[in-house]
Amino acid sequence: MKIGIVQQKNASETSVNINKLKENIKAVAAQGAELVVLQELHNSLYFCQVEDPDIFDLAETIPGKSTDEFGALAKELGIVLVLSLFERRAPGLYHNTAVVIEKNGSIAGKYRKMHIPDDPAYYEKFYFTPGDLGFRPIETSVGKLGVLVCWDQWYPEAARLMALAGADLLIYPTAIGWESTDSDEEKQRQLGAWVISQRGHAVANGLHVVSVNRTGYEPDPSAQTNGIQFWGNSFVAGPQGELLWQGSNSDEETQVVEINMKRSEEVRRMWPFFRDRRIDAFDELTKRFRD
DSSP: EEEEEEEEOOOOHHHHHHHHHHHHHHHHHHHTTTTEETTTTSSSOOOSSSSGGGGGGOOBBBSSSSHHHHHHHHHHHTTTEEEEEEEEEEEEEEEEEEEEEOSSEEEEEEEEOOOOOEEETOOOOOOOOOOSSSSEEETTTTTTEEEEEGGGGGGGHHHHHHHHHHOEEEEEEEEEEEEEOHHHHHHHHHHHHHHHHHHHHHHHHTTTTEEEEEEEEOTTTTTOOOOOOEEEEOOOTTSSEEEEOOOOSSSOOEEEEETTHHHHHHHHHHHHHHOOOGGGOOOGSSOOOOO
16 A cells, blocks of 8 residues: 655644645645545644633534545545544534545544643643544555554554554654754654654554654744744654654655555564463553552
């Protein structure tokens, strides 16, 4: 299967971002992409740097304007498309939601981000209610997609549960970067940990991992921090953690990466982690902490 990656910078005008996304989606589709993955909250700037009630005006229903607009494009191009939207579910109830659009333009399914951070410059708990759809792959014409979102990347349990539910690959729309006061050494440690953790999910589950991050600098509207330099480095890893492609740190990029969907079965036969799991001894994983 050929997977289209869209790593781009975002502007303050939603229409500018959407128009650029459409052109980039068309570009990878023209190169044969069957599945196209976009970055987290791709329609706008990463607004969670501040807590501002007016920002809730950016949210939209699902189905809604974005699913209609991108759905029409997916149908035109004959692709499966992974979106990342700010969902308005009901008055006062909002989610960070990934939506998968099928080749015919319909909604194949959605995933609501389960792990919600609350850190300086990442005040997501102000905006998003934790997801309630669980870790269930979304069935599409190109396979079962284990879609997770950004902060979910750090949790091996999320990747494992997607794999156990039959995911054919893991997909992570992402918005993560550096705060400029960190040292260069610390920045490299953070980036390295981000890549290693996701490559570890690929290895532990015998699955391809597709991680798509934004790039570019976005200032902090409150001026309390120096803003975020999103670190790009979108990548595709194979089921043994091998890097099949990795994007640049700072440049906008589109890329088509071809993966062999049969590799997971081959790797799992050699490394039978699922066979040897001690499920009889894992019950304490459901506890917050072991006293």
